[in-house]
Amino acid sequence: MSEFRADPLLLGQKVVALLETGLRTATYKLAVLMALIDYAIEHVPSDADAPIPVPIPDLAHRVLELYWPQVRPFNGSELRQSTQTRARIPQAVLDLRSAAAVGTGGTSLAVASTRAPDAYEGTITEIGLCLAQQPLHRLQRVPGAADSECFLYDDSFLHDQISRRALRAHGDRIVLMPGVATALARLAGLLKPALEIMWVEDVRRMNRYLDEDIPDVAGHLFGRERLSLSVVRGPLQGAFGPRCFYCSSSLGPDSPIDHVLPWSLVGIDGLANLVPSCVRCNRSKWHALPALTLVDRVLARDQKVLDQLAADLQWPTQYDRVAAVARGIYRSQPPGSPTWAGVGVTDRLDLASPRWWLSTATS
Numbered sequence: 001m002s003e004f005r006a007d008p009l010l011l012g013q014k015v016v017a018l019l020e021t022g023l024r025t026a027t028y029k030l031a032v033l034m035a036l037i038d039y040a041i042e043h044v045p046s047d048a049d050a051p052i053p054v055p056i057p058d059l060a061h062r063v064l065e066l067y068w069p070q071v072r073p074f075n076g077s078e079l080r081q082s083t084q085t086r087a088r089i090p091q092a093v094l095d096l097r098s099a100a101a102v103g104t105g106g107t108s109l110a111v112a113s114t115r116a117p118d119a120y121e122g123t124i125t126e127i128g129l130c131l132a133q134q135p136l137h138r139l140q141r142v143p144g145a146a147d148s149e150c151f152l153y154d155d156s157f158l159h160d161q162i163s164r165r166a167l168r169a170h171g172d173r174i175v176l177m178p179g180v181a182t183a184l185a186r187l188a189g190l191l192k193p194a195l196e197i198m199w200v201e202d203v204r205r206m207n208r209y210l211d212e213d214i215p216d217v218a219g220h221l222f223g224r225e226r227l228s229l230s231v232v233r234g235p236l237q238g239a240f241g242p243r244c245f246y247c248s249s250s251l252g253p254d255s256p257i258d259h260v261l262p263w264s265l266v267g268i269d270g271l272a273n274l275v276p277s278c279v280r281c282n283r284s285k286w287h288a289l290p291a292l293t294l295v296d297r298v299l300a301r302d303q304k305v306l307d308q309l310a311a312d313l314q315w316p317t318q319y320d321r322v323a324a325v326a327r328g329i330y331r332s333q334p335p336g337s338p339t340w341a342g343v344g345v346t347d348r349l350d351l352a353s354p355r356w357w358l359s360t361a362t363s
Contacts, residue, residue, distance in 0.1 A: 002049045002179025011183040012191055014151055018140065019198060026082035028063075028089060028135040030199045035062035036152070037192060040176070040184035041266065041328040042321065052181040054153070055173045056136075060128035065109055067093045072104040074220045080206040088130045096123040106228070108269075110316040125164070132167055133160045136174065152180055185332035189265060196222055229257040229274065235309050237276050240301065245275035246285070246294070246342060256282040260290055260298045266325050270318025271306050272298070280343055288340035289333070291347040292355065295326050299357055323357045330358060 004011045015033065022029070039054055039062065070079065071093045081090050097103060099119035100112035113120035137158030140150050150156070153174040157166070176184075184191070200218045204210045210217060233255070242251045245258070258277035261268060264287045275298060277285075303319055310317040333349055341347040351358060 002177070004179035004183035008183035008186045011151070011180065012187045015191065016194065019195075022138075022141070024198075024202055025084065026087065026134070027199050027202050028082075028131070029139050030195050030202070031063045031066050031089075032059070032131060032135045032139060034066060034192060034195050035059050036176070037184050037188050038062055038266070040181040041188055041332070042324040044182055044185045044328040044331045048182040049178045050181075051178050052176040053171070053173045054176060056128045056132060056167065057124050057172065059174075060124045060131060063089065063127055063131065064093060064096075064123060068109045069106075070221050071097070072220075074217070077207075077209070079203055079210075079220075081203065083206060088134075089127055092123050092126045092130070096120060108316070111314050114314075128172075129162075129164060129167070132158055132162050137162075151177060153177060182332060185328050188329075188332075192265070229269075231313060232271065232274060232309075232315060233257055233276065235313060236271070236274065239305050239309060240276070242276070244278040244281055245298070246277060246281040249278045249280075251276055251278060255279065258282050258285065260294060261322065261325055261329065262287045262289065265289075265329070268318055268322055268325065270316045270322060271310055271313075272301075272317050272319040272322040284343040285340050289329065289337070291339040291341035292330065292349070292351075292353075293341070293347075295330075295357070296355065299323055299326070327358055 019029065019033075024030075036054065036059070039058065040052070043052055045052060067081070067089055070081070071090050078090075081087050096112060096116065096119050100107070100116040102112050102115070137155045137160065140152055140155060153176050155174070157170050158174075196218060199221060203217060203221065233253075236257065237251065243249065244251060244255075245260075256277045256279060257274050258281070259268070260273050260275055263269070299319075299322065303317075306317050306319065309315070330349065330351065335349060335351065337349040338346045339349055
């Protein structure tokens with residue numbers, strides 16, 4: 001048994017200690033860690049001690065998702081994310097926005113990548129190379145330490161001049177150490193908010209004009225102003241009925257759209273994670289994990305209907321990702337954890353009953 005399986009908090013303590021003692025000249029280390037957490041959630045292995053390969057292009061896409069809204073002007077200015085003159089990742093994101101002709105508006109990355117597929121692939125290549133040359137080989141290294149332990153992944157082949165050819169020779173991937181994926185998934189609810197706080201602090205430090213009187217920097221960086229979901233309200237109600245997904249009460253024209261898997265934890269805006277809701281259920285559920293029966297129901301909806309809505313709206317479905325995230329979240333929760341089953345109703349987590357989405361193998 002790995003030490004992290006026995007005590008996941010040990011991994012969290014090591015990560016936080018690295019970030020607090022190490023040098024952060026850009027927000028890239030924080031982005032890599034958040035991307036690794038999200039990847040771990042979606043790829044929790046059946047064997048909790050198994051090492052997990054992480055393709056660098058996949059990691060690059062997740063980092064791109066993080067910076068996609070952040071490059072938009074904030075109070076009329078572009079926020080610096082690095083102390084260096086040229087910030088490679090934000091610039092790559094801006095170049096993709098330009099190639100897809102979306103500017104700095106609210107167009108989703110999914111739409112932009114469809115409009116400019118070649119530019120998207122080039123962006124993934126550039127960000128992946130940047131990750132390999134900069135944060136990935138420095139993340140586990142403490143300045144001044146003669147020897148730093150590789151406890152997240154083997155970084156011995158990485159360096160600041162590594163080429164695309166060399167990356168391909170190593171499978172274009174890193175491999176998480178035994179037990180790390182499971183521990184990261186279990187700690188997601190604690191680590192991600194801590195990383196966001198550090199990110200906001202770093203951005204304030206790199207942008208001296210951001211004094212304490214300038215509000216909601218976190219909202220700009222991490223999407224507190226969520227994508228407007230009003231465009232999907234009518235089509236979802238038309239397809240599945242104008243009733244609350246949770247309590248079946250009749251809905252009005254301005255009723256909420258709810259994220260079944262909490263948006264605050266996984267941030268999935270795909271149609272497979274969205275349901276019509278009444279105000280009462282929406283407010284009661286808030287950030288809580290839904291009961292397994294609710295996840296069963298949302299994943300049992302007709303995929304062909306969702307795909308057609310997605311095509312009509314130019315909005316991603318993300319069905320497979322929702323299933324993978326659900327699998328990772330619930331596998332990593334302690335038995336008996338409370339889950340939200342309705343207003344004033346709590347179910348204790350019990351994974352004994354077989355569910356297809358829980359038992360599906362992950363790569």
